[in-house]
Amino acid sequence: MTGLYRRLSAAFGPEVPGLLGFLVLVLVVFGVFAPNFLTGANFGSIAFQLPELGLLTLAMLMPIISGGFNLAIIYTANMAGLTLAFVLKQYGGVDAGYWPFILGTVLAIGVGALSGAVMGAVIAYVGAHPILVSLAMMIFLRGLGEFLTRGGDISGFPAWMATLGHGTVLGIPVPLILFLVCAVLWHILLTHTRHGFSVRMIGSNIRAAGYSGLHTRRTLILIYTLSGIMCAIAGILMLSRFNSVRVGHGEALLLVTVLACFLGGVDPFGGFGRVLPVVIALIVLQVLSSGLNLLGANQHLSTAVWGLFLVGVMILRWGAGWISERRRRGR
Amino acid sequence: MPADAVPPDALRFSGISKIFGGVKAVDDVSFTVGAGEVHCLAGENGCGKSTLIKIITGVYQPEPGAGMEIFGQAYAQISPTQARRAGIAVIWQDLALFAEMTVAENIAFETMLGNRPRAVSYARLHQVAAAALARLDVEIDLDARLGSLPIAQRQIVAIARALVSDARLIFMDEPTASLTQSETDALLAVVRTLSARGVAVVFVSHRLAEVLEISSRVTVLRDGKLVGVFPTDGLTQSRLTELMTGTVIAHDVMARDTGDNPEVLRIEGLTRAGEFEDISLSLRAGEVLGLTGLIGAGRTELCHTLFGMTRPDRGRIVLNGQDLQLRSNRDAVAAGIAYVSEDRLALGLIQPQSIADNTVLSVLRQITGAGGLLSSRKKDATVSHWISELAVKIGTPADAVSTLSGGNQQRVVLAKWLATRPKVLLLDCPTVGVDVGARAGIFRIVRALAEKGLAILLVSDEVPEVFLNADRVLHMAGGRIAHEWDPRQTGLPEMEAAVYA
Numbered sequence: 001m002t003g004l005y006r007r008l009s010a011a012f013g014p015e016v017p018g019l020l021g022f023l024v025l026v027l028v029v030f031g032v033f034a035p036n037f038l039t040g041a042n043f044g045s046i047a048f049q050l051p052e053l054g055l056l057t058l059a060m061l062m063p064i065i066s067g068g069f070n071l072a073i074i075y076t077a078n079m080a081g082l083t084l085a086f087v088l089k090q091y092g093g094v095d096a097g098y099w100p101f102i103l104g105t106v107l108a109i110g111v112g113a114l115s116g117a118v119m120g121a122v123i124a125y126v127g128a129h130p131i132l133v134s135l136a137m138m139i140f141l142r143g144l145g146e147f148l149t150r151g152g153d154i155s156g157f158p159a160w161m162a163t164l165g166h167g168t169v170l171g172i173p174v175p176l177i178l179f180l181v182c183a184v185l186w187h188i189l190l191t192h193t194r195h196g197f198s199v200r201m202i203g204s205n206i207r208a209a210g211y212s213g214l215h216t217r218r219t220l221i222l223i224y225t226l227s228g229i230m231c232a233i234a235g236i237l238m239l240s241r242f243n244s245v246r247v248g249h250g251e252a253l254l255l256v257t258v259l260a261c262f263l264g265g266v267d268p269f270g271g272f273g274r275v276l277p278v279v280i281a282l283i284v285l286q287v288l289s290s291g292l293n294l295l296g297a298n299q300h301l302s303t304a305v306w307g308l309f310l311v312g313v314m315i316l317r318w319g320a321g322w323i324s325e326r327r328r329r330g331r
Numbered sequence: 332m333p334a335d336a337v338p339p340d341a342l343r344f345s346g347i348s349k350i351f352g353g354v355k356a357v358d359d360v361s362f363t364v365g366a367g368e369v370h371c372l373a374g375e376n377g378c379g380k381s382t383l384i385k386i387i388t389g390v391y392q393p394e395p396g397a398g399m400e401i402f403g404q405a406y407a408q409i410s411p412t413q414a415r416r417a418g419i420a421v422i423w424q425d426l427a428l429f430a431e432m433t434v435a436e437n438i439a440f441e442t443m444l445g446n447r448p449r450a451v452s453y454a455r456l457h458q459v460a461a462a463a464l465a466r467l468d469v470e471i472d473l474d475a476r477l478g479s480l481p482i483a484q485r486q487i488v489a490i491a492r493a494l495v496s497d498a499r500l501i502f503m504d505e506p507t508a509s510l511t512q513s514e515t516d517a518l519l520a521v522v523r524t525l526s527a528r529g530v531a532v533v534f535v536s537h538r539l540a541e542v543l544e545i546s547s548r549v550t551v552l553r554d555g556k557l558v559g560v561f562p563t564d565g566l567t568q569s570r571l572t573e574l575m576t577g578t579v580i581a582h583d584v585m586a587r588d589t590g591d592n593p594e595v596l597r598i599e600g601l602t603r604a605g606e607f608e609d610i611s612l613s614l615r616a617g618e619v620l621g622l623t624g625l626i627g628a629g630r631t632e633l634c635h636t637l638f639g640m641t642r643p644d645r646g647r648i649v650l651n652g653q654d655l656q657l658r659s660n661r662d663a664v665a666a667g668i669a670y671v672s673e674d675r676l677a678l679g680l681i682q683p684q685s686i687a688d689n690t691v692l693s694v695l696r697q698i699t700g701a702g703g704l705l706s707s708r709k710k711d712a713t714v715s716h717w718i719s720e721l722a723v724k725i726g727t728p729a730d731a732v733s734t735l736s737g738g739n740q741q742r743v744v745l746a747k748w749l750a751t752r753p754k755v756l757l758l759d760c761p762t763v764g765v766d767v768g769a770r771a772g773i774f775r776i777v778r779a780l781a782e783k784g785l786a787i788l789l790v791s792d793e794v795p796e797v798f799l800n801a802d803r804v805l806h807m808a809g810g811r812i813a814h815e816w817d818p819r820q821t822g823l824p825e826m827e828a829a830v831y832a
Contacts, residue, residue: 192704194695201692205681211640211672212681212692212747213664271683 015265015277018316023284030291037294044173048166050286051179052241053253053260054279055234058186059227060257061278065190066223067203067270068123068130074254075141076115076228077235080108081245082145084236085154093156101161109232115141116228120221145247155244165240175237182233187275189226199223203270259310260285285309338366339403341500341531342387348394349382356382357393358555364500366402367529369522371542371563374552374575375766376736380535383552384502388421389414402499420493421502426485428492430478435460437477438491463491466528467521483514487521500531507541508764513625519545537767538793539568553577568795576768585778586802586818589618595786596755598637601646606632607810610646614755614786619777621801621818622790623830629810630790631673634757637788638670639663651754664693669748671741673760673790679744680732687714687728689743694750717746721776738769745776756780759790774800794827806830 030037056073063070087104088096115137122133167174190196198219201209210216239245262268263285264278288309289302345361357379364370374380385391389409393399399406401417409417428437435453438460443451460473469487477485486506493501503522507515522532522545536542542549543563551558551574558574592615601610607629614620624630635641637648639657648655650666657663660670672678680689691698691710698713700706714728723742725735732743741761748756758777762770777800781787791797797804798818806814806829814829 188704194699194703194705197688197695197705201681201684201688204683205677208678208681209692211660211670211678213661213751214692214695215661271681 015274016280018313018320019264019277019280019284022313023280023287026284026287026291030287030294034291034294037291042290042294046283046286046290047173047176048241049290050282051173051175052234052238052250053256053286054179054282055182055230055237056250056253057257057260057278057282058182058275059230059234061186061261061266061273061275062190062199062223062227062230063130063134064258064261064266064268065203065270065273066199066220067206068220068223069134070116070119070224070227071131071134071254072115072119072138072141073227073231073234073257074250075138075145075247076112076231077238078245078247078249079115079141079145079235080112080232081235081239081249082148082154082247083111084108084239085157085245088157089154094158096158101158105236108236109229112228112230112232112235113225114228116224116226116231117221119228120224123224124217124220142247149245149247151247153244153246157239157243161240162243165237165243175241178233178237182230183275183279186230190273190275195219195222200271200273203267203272205271256285256306259306263310263313338529340364340400341366341368341402343398343400344387345398347383347386347397347399349379349386349391350394355555357386360552360555360557362387362550362557363560364531364533366499367526367531368548369526369532369534369546371534371536371546371549372552373536373539373542373549373571374558375768378552378575379555380552381504382555384421384504384533384535387414388419388502415496418497418499419502420496420498420500422486422489422493422504422506424505424508426489428477428485428489430476432477433473434471434475434477434480434488435473437488438463439495441492441496459495460491463494466494466524467491468524469521481514483510483518486510486518490521490525494530498530500533501525502533502535504535505537506534507536507538515541537764539571539767540795543568543571551575572767576766578768584798584818585619585774585800589615589802592616592618592784595651596637596788597647597649599647599649601633601636601643601648603632603636603641603643605810606641607636607807610807610812612805612812614788616754616784616786617781618803619781619787619789619801621797621804622788622807623792623794623797623804623826624807624813625830626792628807630792630807631759632810633807634670634759634788634790637663637755637757638668664751664753667752667754668757669693669751669753669755670757671744671748671759671761673763675737675740675744675764680740682733683731685729686718686723686725686732686735686743687711689732690714690717690728690746690750693747697750713750717750721746721749722772736769737765738772741765741769741773742776745773749780754786756785756787757790758787760792761789762791762793762796770796794830795823798823798826 036042056077059073060070084104087100087107091100119133119137122128123130164174169177190199198209198214201214202216202219206216238249242249260282261273261278263281264273266273266278285306288305292302292305293299340363342362342364344363347357347360347362348355349357360379360383362383372380382391386393389411392408399409401419406413435456439456442459443456457473464471467487467490471484471487477488490501506518510518519541525532534542534546543566546563548560548562549566549571550560553575594613595616596614598610598612602608610633612620622630636643639660639662648657655666676682681692687710691713694713695705698706698709700709718725718728721742723739723746725739732740735743761773765773777787777789789797789801801818804816804818804826805812806816816826
């Protein structure tokens with residue numbers, strides 16, 4: 001058992017074995033107590049719900065590792081969704097073909113990237129704190145979006161777009177495939193590229209990183225641009241799942257993405273964090289919420305349980321650190 | 332002190348031991364400080380100094396069998412409260428002051444603790460604080476926000492605070508580490524004032540010149556054991572170093588003639604307003620050029636310009652015959668200039684990150700493999716090459732660099748820059764926070780690099796360092812080059828006299 005723990009820790013980071021343990025525990029508890037929990041239908045619904053939150057969490061993850069924050073993820077996502085919606089509306093709405101979709105997607109990603117690039121540039125050159133800059137962007141985008149939509153929904157998209165939000169390929173939900181592809185890309189980007197390396201170094205000490213010759217400003221702009229692009233992907237997915245866009249879609253998810261990052265062992269002070277533990281944390285959150293749902297609990301109660309879960313994990317991590325310190329000293 | 336009223340010793344500790352996890356951090360040490368004496372506690376990092384101070388101040392309990400006496404009163408056990416009541420105060424390096432509060436509040440806040448008075452009386456705070464500063468013969472604006480003061484004045488505030496709580500014995504941990512020479516002199520004057528008024532001071536410092544100047548006796552620890560207690564009269568820096576490290580360190584002038592080597596770096600009339608004026612110098616391959624001067628003389632500012640961090644107003648930087656227009660430090664690195672910062676903690680290394688990552692930080696392109704992805708094979712090879720090349724003592728490369736000692740950290744900084752294959756190495760105070768014993772190791776590396784043809788600019792505010800280790804010495808004062816010396820012709824006393832004039 002300890003050998004397995006060590007191998008898992010070495011390969012995926014010290015957070016992974018603990019989180020997997022949590023996942024198994026949650027699965028067993030709900031498997032015993034919740035009817036219909038261990039069924040394909042339940043896991044199918046988890047697999048459809050996870051990707052939205054997952055993509056938004058990836059968008060939050062990279063800024064947090066760099067010691068920053070992106071409060072604008074939800075509105076960036078919906079602004080990108082609106083962009084796509086406008087293009088589709090322009091080219092026939094329900095009757096729109098593939099080309100408007102492709103054009104709209106490109107523009108939507110462009111809007112996400114632009115929103116991120118502007119934030120990144122302000123953070124890099126003005127030196128303002130990312131929380132302030134992204135707060136400003138969040139409020140700007142919300143106001144702009146409400147102005148453009150007059151606070152309402154936009155709906156009426158081609159029926160085939162439902163495939164993106166609700167279809168499956170070889171039995172695997174399309175949104176899940178999209179999320180997994182993005183997660184793998186994010187993992188490679190963060191652990192195997194110069195950009196990812198720079199993100200971690202900047203997160204720990206941006207001045208020392210700059211002294212060592214890293215291009216800190218360019219890296220910051222790229223971080224927020226990539227985050228914005230990830231938001232846009234989430235926005236396009238949200239559009240196709242709800243078959244409508246509203247500026248405030250998914251507002252409640254903003255802080256849940258932060259919760260998922262911290263559950264996944266990302267250092268709140270920056271410099272450390274990996275994709276895989278965050279993905280497992282997301283699965284645990286989603287399983288918790290669907291299990292409680294099956295037990296007949298209210299949706300609000302499951303949010304409360306999420307909060308307790310984070311506190312519990314922090315206490316366990318503190319305990320594990322305390323025990324290993326005792327062992328080290330005892331030796 | 333009048334002879335008819337000889338006061339008891341401030342401290343009489345004997346047979347002090349402390350075991351942590353089976354390791355004797357302090358092993359049967361005796362420590363005595365006379366009333367009003369300025370005493371120095373010397374030893375390398377990890378020799379047990381901090382542990383001993385923590386035992387005396389009641390933070391740790393010693394192993395049974397210890398004799399503890401403070402101002403003539405014997406104690407079986409000491410708690411931090413008892414130590415404070417007995418008149419012992421410690422001023423740690425971080426000073427533990429409140430940056431957002433005023434000088435008066437920082438000095439006198441303890442008089443406002445407890446149940447009474449219930450309301451804070453600012454008039455009384457001022458009175459108490461002013462009295463404490465007067466005892467030190469110092470004037471500081473009582474209403475200034477502490478954070479706005481230079482570090483030297485904050486230190487005085489910390490001392491004044493200790494006096495308010497009736498301290499008769501003050502420990503000072505590396506008090507001069509971040510002070511300029513004139514600030515250090517001012518602090519030493521305050522210490523003398525304290526001593527003259529009967530307050531004993533225990534000085535912990537790496538700067539041996541200071542230790543010998545201020546204290547009357549020095550207690551030397553090594554590996555947790557007492558080496559001995561020595562009067563400072565007649566003790567030399569090199570003898571004290573030997574006592575601390577247990578080894579004899581060669582103190583010979585290393586200067587050689589490098590006049591035949593090709594010129595690598597030439598600076599002509601380099602000026603940056605308010606920082607340095609009209610600097611011209613030439614640096615040859617294989618040469619170690621010393622640059623000394625007081626803090627604020629413009630040395631670090633010059634390095635920053637040579638490293639592309641700041642733009643000069645006038646003048647030329649010529650590297651291997653080509654004019655350099657540096658727009659950023661990335662340009663400088665690409666041109667072959669490397670800079671070891673004086674501030675290793677904040678700028679030299681990314682402390683929480685691993686030794687491996689810190690080593691390859693400057694050469695990410697070198698370790699990039701197929702498809703633009705980082706190659707862990709190339710990374711491991713680069714890291715292990717430099718770790719062994721510079722004999723860095725580490726656990727594993729994945730450990731945080733903050734777990735290393737100062738000397739080993741500095742080797743990682745050197746590894747990071749040597750990996751870029753520089754032609755010019757700017758070393759800005761490379762031995763700050765490095766043990767006396769480990770300094771020799773750093774300079775051996777510097778010498779070996781010079782032998783291989785690297786051109787090195789060695790900046791230091793310790794004149795003996797450049798005197799011993801450089802081939803040529805430049806003295807910078809007020810932003811200009813004031814003297815050029817050959818250590819084989821000009822003696823150390825003459826250099827020091829000019830620098831500290």
